[in-house]
Amino acid sequence: MKIAFITALPYGSVAANMYRIADSATKKGHSCYTFSKPIKNFVNTRSNHEFFGSIFSVKLHSLLA
Numbered sequence: 673m674k675i676a677f678i679t680a681l682p683y684g685s686v687a688a689n690m691y692r693i694a695d696s697a698t699k700k701g702h703s704c705y706t707f708s709k710p711i712k713n714f715v716n717t718r719s720n721h722e723f724f725g726s727i728f729s730v731k732l733h734s735l736l737a
Contacts, residue, residue: 674703682708682721691718 675697677690687708694704698720709730710723 675705677704677706679706679708682706682711682714682716682723694720 675694677694679687679690681687690706694706698704704720706718706721707724708721709725710727712727716723
């Protein structure tokens, strides 16, 4: 099964839980991918983690909200 996890930030307690669940599901044979918005100066160390959007679009949407 392919599973996608989406969170706002790639760090913190919510992201830690997301990574823990994704790692557990991967060990059981599922394909897991995690997604979050890009954060300036954040180094991605996970091979199955992708960023969506751009730093500009995140700032623009924050201003418009």
